[in-house]
Amino acid sequence: MLTTTLILGLVLGGTYALLALGLTLQYGIARIMNLAYGEFALAAAFLAVALFQGIGLSPLLSLPGIAAAGYGAGWLLYQVMMRPLVARSGGGGRLETDSILATFGLLFLLQGGLLLAFGADFTSISHLERGVDVFGVPVAANRLIAFAICVLAGGALVAALRFTRWGLAMRAVALAPGSAPLVGIDVNRVARQGFALGAALAATAGASISMYQTFSATGGVVFTMKALVIVIMGGVGNVPGALAAGFALGLIETFVATAIDPGLTLAATFALFLGVLLWRPQGLFGART
Amino acid sequence: MLEIRGLTVAYGKHVALEDASLDVEQGRMVAILGANGAGKSSLLGAIGGRVVPVSGSIRYRGRPLLGMAQHRLVEEGIALVPEGRGIFPALRVEENLRLGAFPARARQCAAERMEEVFALFPKLAERRRQIAGTMSGGEQQMVAIGRALMSKPDLLLLDEPSLGLAPIVTREVFAALARIRATGLTILIVEQNARATLELADHAYLVAAGRIAGSGPAERIKSDPAVIRAFLGGSPAAAE
Numbered sequence: 462m463l464t465t466t467l468i469l470g471l472v473l474g475g476t477y478a479l480l481a482l483g484l485t486l487q488y489g490i491a492r493i494m495n496l497a498y499g500e501f502a503l504a505a506a507f508l509a510v511a512l513f514q515g516i517g518l519s520p521l522l523s524l525p526g527i528a529a530a531g532y533g534a535g536w537l538l539y540q541v542m543m544r545p546l547v548a549r550s551g552g553g554g555r556l557e558t559d560s561i562l563a564t565f566g567l568l569f570l571l572q573g574g575l576l577l578a579f580g581a582d583f584t585s586i587s588h589l590e591r592g593v594d595v596f597g598v599p600v601a602a603n604r605l606i607a608f609a610i611c612v613l614a615g616g617a618l619v620a621a622l623r624f625t626r627w628g629l630a631m632r633a634v635a636l637a638p639g640s641a642p643l644v645g646i647d648v649n650r651v652a653r654q655g656f657a658l659g660a661a662l663a664a665t666a667g668a669s670i671s672m673y674q675t676f677s678a679t680g681g682v683v684f685t686m687k688a689l690v691i692v693i694m695g696g697v698g699n700v701p702g703a704l705a706a707g708f709a710l711g712l713i714e715t716f717v718a719t720a721i722d723p724g725l726t727l728a729a730t731f732a733l734f735l736g737v738l739l740w741r742p743q744g745l746f747g748a749r750t
Numbered sequence: 751m752l753e754i755r756g757l758t759v760a761y762g763k764h765v766a767l768e769d770a771s772l773d774v775e776q777g778r779m780v781a782i783l784g785a786n787g788a789g790k791s792s793l794l795g796a797i798g799g800r801v802v803p804v805s806g807s808i809r810y811r812g813r814p815l816l817g818m819a820q821h822r823l824v825e826e827g828i829a830l831v832p833e834g835r836g837i838f839p840a841l842r843v844e845e846n847l848r849l850g851a852f853p854a855r856a857r858q859c860a861a862e863r864m865e866e867v868f869a870l871f872p873k874l875a876e877r878r879r880q881i882a883g884t885m886s887g888g889e890q891q892m893v894a895i896g897r898a899l900m901s902k903p904d905l906l907l908l909d910e911p912s913l914g915l916a917p918i919v920t921r922e923v924f925a926a927l928a929r930i931r932a933t934g935l936t937i938l939i940v941e942q943n944a945r946a947t948l949e950l951a952d953h954a955y956l957v958a959a960g961r962i963a964g965s966g967p968a969e970r971i972k973s974d975p976a977v978i979r980a981f982l983g984g985s986p987a988a989a990e
Binding site: 629642 | 819820821822825829830832836839840845849850853857897898901
């Protein structure tokens, strides 16, 4: 029983962690709190389903292309919509408010587009549902694959941020954007890359979720909220923190669903969120002020 | 190497620097001296791309520099150590230095240069793993200067490197500047510690009330009675 909860929780947490990584990158590096983030993931999920149903392309095969499309869309969105806001804010805190309002509007625009293109019905494909035995617990193959994608993408990102020159530049911009130009870093370029990479992660998470979860065009906000809860729990802009908090949320949700009632998972998520906001606003793993 | 003509910097209606002209020749160390608020930092800010001047021109190696994005200046070989240092306090000393070698021009020989910086500031070698923000002001200044050197600059701009440092630490920083100076690097330094700066510099400009009030070889400026009264303090005899 406990093993089952643990394994299912970790598998679910993997997807959550991946979902949250993109949001924390966008906020940490580009300083944009993207409330339309969940719609990015949803659009990717719909695209994966459309490709599967239309031409029989497995989400596993379409995933790299969808991630690349996500990067492109994020890049374009930053250039067209965010760049003027960044220029106007002059590096001040105004960008945060402006970006929240702008992306809140974008949320409905994207949602409308999704409703128009895919309708309001719930969609699911249940691809690769065969059960796989993990330490005696049967787990659907698609969930395991989504978990593996998360571990690979998340691990690669953490390693790249920690060990490469590119990652060092990303961290420099996240920590002290005013000082980055002193060492020849083009802050605008790095912020655009960070935002686009965040969108690529959202797309990756969305395409992996499409393999096993039922979703509809209006459900993006739940993705955004869960990602936001994880980001705040992990410490805003803290990538390893977001990974850990993602797994924690998956475990808690699974535990609440099995031990208490499946209808309470969302309530548990937000109770946790409120608790963290009240008692540890810097996040469970963030010590910096 | 650097040619400034008729530079005027204003913040709103307040004119911080008016019609300033100066030259920095290759291989020289040039000092800009003046009291607080005289317009020294505006001058360096304009060269470093942090302030947009109202009028005037800045030419570097014969090419106009104004309007160039701040991050591109480093690629051109101009490294700025700003007032307040502008280091990355949350990163390790080593990471700060590695970031200094981020410009394409400096990537090739980054490891060698790091050894040079460590030779110049042995303390940084001991503390390479320390989070830069937890170091003392003087040590952070060394990180900032070391990071600027990592970019393999042709022209080093220093804005008040001794500001807020204890006298003993100031001496340490100036000793390091003397060693950097000895490598033949072109340096433009803004300082309020006029005496120590004039010991090192070849040439000095005096800034007062937003204008360049005088200039000349450091040797002559050092013994000019008017300068001693205004910038060095004490009587000419005491300065000898």
